[in-house]
Amino acid sequence: MKTPLDRPEILAWLRESDSNRLAELWQAADQTRQRHVGGEVHLRGLIELSNYCVRLCGYCGLRAPNRQLERYRMTEEEVIECARKAVQFGYGTVVLQSGEDPGLTCDGVEKLIRRIKAETPLAVTLSLGERDDDELAAWRAAGADRYLLRFETSNRRLYEAIHPPRNGKTSDRPAILRKLRELGYEVGSGIMIGIPGQTYDDLADDLERFAELDLDMIGVGPYLVHPETPLANPENCLSIPEEEQVPPTELMTYKVLALTRLQCPRANIPATTALATLNIARGRELGLERGANIVMPNLTPSKYRMMYEIYPAKACVRETAEQCHACLAGRIASIGRQVGAGRGDSRNFERRMEK
Numbered sequence: 231m232k233t234p235l236d237r238p239e240i241l242a243w244l245r246e247s248d249s250n251r252l253a254e255l256w257q258a259a260d261q262t263r264q265r266h267v268g269g270e271v272h273l274r275g276l277i278e279l280s281n282y283c284v285r286l287c288g289y290c291g292l293r294a295p296n297r298q299l300e301r302y303r304m305t306e307e308e309v310i311e312c313a314r315k316a317v318q319f320g321y322g323t324v325v326l327q328s329g330e331d332p333g334l335t336c337d338g339v340e341k342l343i344r345r346i347k348a349e350t351p352l353a354v355t356l357s358l359g360e361r362d363d364d365e366l367a368a369w370r371a372a373g374a375d376r377y378l379l380r381f382e383t384s385n386r387r388l389y390e391a392i393h394p395p396r397n398g399k400t401s402d403r404p405a406i407l408r409k410l411r412e413l414g415y416e417v418g419s420g421i422m423i424g425i426p427g428q429t430y431d432d433l434a435d436d437l438e439r440f441a442e443l444d445l446d447m448i449g450v451g452p453y454l455v456h457p458e459t460p461l462a463n464p465e466n467c468l469s470i471p472e473e474e475q476v477p478p479t480e481l482m483t484y485k486v487l488a489l490t491r492l493q494c495p496r497a498n499i500p501a502t503t504a505l506a507t508l509n510i511a512r513g514r515e516l517g518l519e520r521g522a523n524i525v526m527p528n529l530t531p532s533k534y535r536m537m538y539e540i541y542p543a544k545a546c547v548r549e550t551a552e553q554c555h556a557c558l559a560g561r562i563a564s565i566g567r568q569v570g571a572g573r574g575d576s577r578n579f580e581r582r583m584e585k
């Protein structure tokens with residue numbers, strides 16, 4: 231298969247339903263992954279450090295107006311304890327993720343980063359939402375290596391509909407992604423698949439945008455309905471012709487995952503928890519066989535996991551960090567792949583740095 235694919239080819243794959251033809255797509259994505267990032271699967275220990283959030287994202291259970299949710303914020307010692315576990319389990323990276331929580335102050339996060347960097351060999355990825363430029367700069371100076379911020383959809387109208395302004399300020403994730411690049415972070419972004427109002431053309435735009443942004447990490451996962459959010463009510467959704475609506479299915483997720491690998495061969499691409507939520511038995515394995523090279527075992531203490539409910543029935547909320555570790559190591563071995571050693575920096579980033 232010739233890559234990168236042009237737009238008509240992307241659109242044709244997104245609408246493809248023939249399983250023999252799709253087998254060609256899976257094979258092309260798997261071979262491209264092997265050629266450009268190898269057979270290793272890198273593990274990122276996920277620490278969901280706070281579920282407080284000031285934002286109003288129309289799809290997410292952590293959104294500020296959701297009063298059904300009990301809120302928590304981990305202490306510094308709890309986070310450091312998780313980072314120690316990551317080292318013990320042989321992970322190369324911890325991902326500090328949270329709602330957009332002003333209670334996680336600039337100084338507080340900076341201190342956490344400095345401690346993790348001083349006390350462990352771990353790479354630190356942040357996923358703390360839309361923070362100010364000076365905070366992003368301070369955290370980078372403190373040693374943070376990577377930042378994840380999905381742009382969710384490149385359709386401006388849909389984006390604005392699902393990201394209402396906060397205090398009169400509209401959210402501008404593409405501008406933040408540019409800033410992160412300027413600051414020297416490895417930059418990660420991504421989308422949800424099957425957002426109500428998302429068309430096949432929108433998805434093709436998203437796939438083109440990944441390549442334009444030259445992303446180092448790309449997360450794509452299905453949109454899952456949360457009943458306590460505006461998007462759960464069809465009246466709040468952008469209305470588009472039924473045949474244009476992208477379905478939020480497992481199959482569509484694999485297609486987008488495989489096409490992402492073909493468009494961005496050197497990026498780090500995870501098999502996401504949202505995908506595992508749709509297919510707990512085989513979702514992660516199939517993701518790894520159709521373009522992904524990363525998984526994110528959860529390190530969050532059990533007492534907090536249930537409260538980080540971005541969507542219902544999330545995979546692995548009842549497991550402990552030890553159980554997640556053993557389970558994922560077994561799954562990776564079962565498909566004949568090896569757990570990667572070291573930090574697992576993005577080949578895309580390394581190549582950019584060499585230029």
Ligand code: SAM
Nearest residue numbers: 289290328329330357359380452453454540541
């Ligand atoms: N607050 C940070 C942010 O928004 O970037 C990080 C945490 S947020 C929960 C991480 C990602 O979860 C979002 O970028 C979004 O793509 C995903 N997410 C939120 N609600 C979701 C839903 N209902 N279905 C699938 N993914 C969802």
Ligand code: SF4
Nearest residue numbers: 283285287290293329
């Ligand atoms: Fe908050 Fe992130 Fe959820 Fe938006 S997606 S409501 S910023 S946690």
